[in-house]
C-alpha cells in the first residue's frame with residue numbers, strides 16, 4: 001500500500017484554511033479557501049503540501065514521482081466531511097411511527113405513549129453487541145460512501161449502565177476497525193426510562209452517580225449530552241448532569257430547544273458547552289449568549305424536515321455571531337438519513353444559508369463542534385489527509401443538484417477508501 005498520494009488538478013479545491021484556531025463566524029463562514037486547479041500531496045496519512053500541481057512537483061519532485069496519483073480534473077475536492085451529531089449506534093427502525101406522524105400524531109405524543117426513544121431503547125437493549133456492531137457498521141459504510149470521514153456518535157438508547165456502556169463499546173470497536181473516525185458522546189440522559197417515569201430525579205442521580213463515573217473511568221466518551229426539553233429533562237436536571245460530567249472531564253453538549261423554547265441555548269452558554277444542537281426554538285437571548293460564549297450551534301435541518309417542523313433560524317444565528325455547524329442527527333425516529341449532502345441542500349434551501357456557509361458548517365465548524373479542529377476539517381499541512389472528491393465541476397453544483405450523492409472518491413488518512421463510488425476493500 002502506497003504511503004504517499006497526490007491528488008492533482010482539481011477544478012476546485014476547497015481548503016477551508018485559516019479556521020483551525022477558532023470556528024468561523026459571520027462573514028468568515030464565506031471564506032472556504034478556494035484554489036482553482038488545486039492539488040494536495042500526502043505522506044504517511046498527513047497532508048504535506050497544498051497548491052498547484054506545478055508548485056508541488058517543484059517542491060517535492062522525489063515524492064510526487066512515487067506517489068499514487070488521483071486525477072481530480074473536472075472535479076471538486078473538499079476536506080472529508082464531518083458529521084458532528086449522530087445516534088449511529090442503535091438497533092432497528094421506526095417506520096411505523098413515521099406512518100403515525102403522517103396521520104397527525106406528534107413526535108412527543110408517540111414518545112409519551114411509550115414509542116419514540118423508548119422503542120429504540122427496547123430494541124437496543126435486546127440487541128447483542130454483534131448485532132449492534134453490524135447494524136452500525138453498515139450505517140458507517142454509507143456515511144463514508146457519502147463523503148463523511150469523521151462522525152460523532154452518541155449513546156442514549158441503553159438507559160441502563162450496562163446498555164449505555166454496550167453502545168459506547170460498539171462505537172469504540174467501530175472506531176478501531178473502521179476507517180471513519182468516531183468521536184463518542186455519553187447521553188445517558190436521553191430519556192427517563194418508562195419503568196422509572198415517576199422517579200425522574202432518581203434516574204438523574206443514577207446517571208450522575210452510576211453511569212458517568214463508569215463511562216469516564218473507561219474513557220468511553222469525550223462529551224456528555226442531555227435532552228433538555230419539556231417532558232424529558234428540565235434545565236435544572238440538565239445543569240446537574242452536565243456539571244457532574246465536567247468533574248470527570250466530559251465536555252457538555254445539549255439537545256436544546258428542539259420542540260419548544262426551554263432555556264437550552266442559555267444553559268449551553270452557562271455551562272460552557274462546546275455545542276448546543278437543534279435550536280429550532282432557541283430564544284433571542286439564548287442565541288446572543290451562545291455567540292458571546294463561543295458555543296457552536298449544531299443545526300439539524302433533516303429533523304425539522306422529517307418532523308415537518310419550523311426550521312432553525314440559521315440566518316439569524318450566523319448574523320448574530322454564532323458559529324454554525326450542520327449535521328444529519330442520524331437516528332431512527334426524527335432523522336433517518338445518512339446524507340450530509342442532503343443536509344447541506346436543506347441548509348441552503350430551507351435555512352437561508354449560502355453554499356459557502358454550508359461547506360464551512362460541514363467541515364471546519366463541524367470539527368470545532370467535536371473538538372477535532374486541530375486534526376481535521378481543512379486541507380492544511382500537518383492535518384489528516386482526509387479528502388472527499390465530488391464529481392461536480394464546482395461547489396455550487398453540490399447544492400444545486402440536490403438530494404444526490406455526488407461523491408466519487410474518498411481518501412482517509414492518505415488512503416483511497418472509496419473509488420468510483422464503491423468502497424475499497426483492502
Ligand SMILES: N=CN[C@@H](CCC(=O)O)C(=O)O
Pocket residue numbers: 087116117120227255258303329331332333334335
Ligand atoms: N431529540 C432527541 N433525540 C434525537 C431523536 C431520538 C429518537 O427519536 O430516537 C434527536 O436528536 O432528534
Ligand SMILES: [Zn+2]
Pocket residue numbers: 085086087255329331
Ligand atoms: Zn440527536
